[in-house]
Amino acid sequence: MHFTIPLASLALLTPMVNALGSAVVFNKCDFPVYLWSVGSSISDTKTLVASEGGYSELYRSDDTTGGIALKMTLEEDGLTTGKPQTIFSYALNDDENEIFYDLSDVFGDPFTGHTLSITPSEDSCKGICWNGGISASYDADVTLTLCADSC
Numbered sequence: 001m002h003f004t005i006p007l008a009s010l011a012l013l014t015p016m017v018n019a020l021g022s023a024v025v026f027n028k029c030d031f032p033v034y035l036w037s038v039g040s041s042i043s044d045t046k047t048l049v050a051s052e053g054g055y056s057e058l059y060r061s062d063d064t065t066g067g068i069a070l071k072m073t074l075e076e077d078g079l080t081t082g083k084p085q086t087i088f089s090y091a092l093n094d095d096e097n098e099i100f101y102d103l104s105d106v107f108g109d110p111f112t113g114h115t116l117s118i119t120p121s122e123d124s125c126k127g128i129c130w131n132g133g134i135s136a137s138y139d140a141d142v143t144l145t146l147c148a149d150s151c
Contacts, residue, residue: 020059021099021121023070023090027053029114036071036079040064045076059092059099067091067100074110084108086116102128109133 027033027048035055037043039062046055055070062068070088071079078085086109090101103118112133119127 022056022058023068023088023101024056025054025070025072025088027051029111031074034073034076034078038065038069038071038079039067042079045079047076048072059090061092061094072110078110082107084110086110088118103130105134 025033025035025048028051031050032053033048035046035048037046037057039060047053048055057068057070060068067089068091072086072088073079073083075081075083077083084107085105087104087106088101089104090099092099101118103116111130115132116130117127118129
């Protein structure tokens with residue numbers, strides 16, 4: 001069965017499609033990275049080839065989890081075997097037409113010694129930069145200061 005959509009109808013849909021941005025990951029490392037898009041379900045493994053691989057998905061909501069996590073490991077089965085993961089998460093706030101995003105690690109820091117950077121396409125948005133990883137020794141305190149005077 002074949003459907004056609006009149007051009008006028010397609011034109012009405014275009015603004016809705018363009019209203020959302022994308023979560024994008026570029027692999028500039030000299031090794032492959034394995035990525036899964038995780039909400040209430042888990043995507044197939046995406047392999048980001050060394051120095052040229054990338055992944056992009058239009059922002060989407062997940063009613064069950066509230067957000068989406070792009071989980072990355074350095075091992076092909078890293079998600080299911082508990083290997084160190086870096087997680088680029090986002091959640092949509094439809095009431096304010098905003099997106100919230102963050103970086104985190106679990107089970108270790110797979111990118112120790114490498115810089116990770118989130119750079120929004122709009123100047124009004126804040127970027128995130130991890131220079132060399134985020135690990136600390138067990139005897140170090142790690143303090144979150146809310147409403148700090150400076151960074």
